[in-house]
Amino acid sequence: MPRTDTVIVGAGHAGLAMSHRLAGLGVDHVVLERGEAGERWRTARWDSFRLLTPNWLTRLPGWSYRGPEPDGFMSAVEFGDHLSAYARSFAAPVRPHTAVTRLERTPRGFRVETDRGDWAARTVVLATGYHSRAAVPxxxxxxxxxxxxxxxxxxxxxxxxxxxxxxxxxxxxxxxxxxxxxxxxxxxxxxxxxxxxxxxxxxxxxxxxxxxxxxxxxxxxxxxxxxxxxxxxxxxxxxxxxxxxxxxxxxxxxxxxxxxxxxxxxxxxxxxxxxxxxxxxxxxxxxxxxxxxxxxxxxxxxxxxxxxxxxxxxxxxxxxxxxxxxxxxxxxxxxxxxATGFRPSYPWLTLPALDQSGRIRHRRGVTTVPGLYAIGLRFQSRRNSTFIDGARHDAEYLAGHLTARRTLRPAG
Incomplete structure (x- = not known):
């Protein structure tokens, strides 16, 4: 079973922002994605959908919109391609078409089971986003x-x-x-x-x-x-x-x-x-x-x-x-x-990290389970935490917390 310092679950904008921060700090990690980078933007949006944020506000760590229409609005497919280009820009270690099926604790960290083999990791970042499941009344x-x-x-x-x-x-x-x-x-x-x-x-x-x-x-x-x-x-x-x-x-x-x-x-x-x-x-x-x-x-x-x-x-x-x-x-x-909103969903999570409503218990993305983090949650630390632009702030904070913990707790 391969081992890495950190497994990031999800290669949307928040997961890739986290990957960029960890890469800059030299943290060995992988990003597991059930489809391609930005999968939900490609498959879970209607045909005429466009981002609500103008292109100039599409700011990610080390990356921003550089096209001819800064005041325009990307379509969902265009944004999916934008994320793919972002991942390529820093050789993000994305493992596409790898669905997580179970996450559990081990004496040395976590075991992440997938449909394409398992991973051992010291820390895990949940980046599957807030919009995982429709909140149908x-x-x-x-x-x-x-x-x-x-x-x-x-x-x-x-x-x-x-x-x-x-x-x-x-x-x-x-x-x-x-x-x-x-x-x-x-x-x-x-x-x-x-x-x-x-x-x-x-x-x-x-x-x-x-x-x-x-x-x-x-x-x-x-x-x-x-x-x-x-x-x-x-x-x-x-x-x-x-x-x-x-x-x-x-x-x-x-x-x-x-x-x-x-x-x-x-x-x-x-x-x-x-x-x-x-x-x-x-x-x-x-x-x-x-x-x-x-x-x-x-x-x-x-x-x-x-x-x-x-x-x-x-x-x-x-x-x-x-x-x-x-x-x-x-x-x-x-x-x-x-059109009654969305809720996060973690059917593969076996850890005591959820509250009674099924949401992650956390403070600024640091969960109640040591070594487990989350990014892309509503108002995680700032009002724009679920915005594309907001992920860079939360990724920086979590990367600092994660590496400090890594320094304090070397591998056994």
Missing amino acids: GLAARLAPGITEVTPAHYRSPSALPGGGVLVVGASASGTQIAYELARAGRRVVLAVGGHTRLPRRYRGRDILWWLDRIGALDRDIDDVPDPAAARAEPSLQLVGASDARGADLGVLSAAGVVLAGRLCALDGAVAGFAGDLATTIGGAQQRMTRLLGDIDRYAATKPGTAAGPPDPPPEIAVPSAPLEVDLRRTGISTVVW
């Missing part, structure tokens, strides 16, 4: 047979779905983008709206993420937030990977013919019940956006020349009359898209 079990169900990881295009209308559940980035695409393709769409973070794509002449980067919002430290659990549960940004100033907020969707409803709270066969909370949800998202744009305005006032235009907040969204109940079959809805 339990009430989905009460959906009538014959109605198709898909998650964003399996949705590809409107033409790939059965004919008829679509109920999209969830109004964060994936849900709004899919709902908008379906509506523009002529489908009847009902969108069940839960908590979301509304932002314009552009503000005062610049991409909103340019502003968030400048004002330090993306770098906010987990130790500086009053409620870390609530911060980690915040919904993803309601953005679309395009340069349109307004993006695809609920007002744009409503104008495109999408029927907005409140949170899905009941399902009885083909009858869907919705909470009467749409106005409250939209109002809360508006208030949070207004506060953030105010922060940007105050920053711009202290930094002359940063703004490329005047304040131009998107209009408030008029709350439409929302249905409390929809009979899916009577209204011609044949498909439900569960």
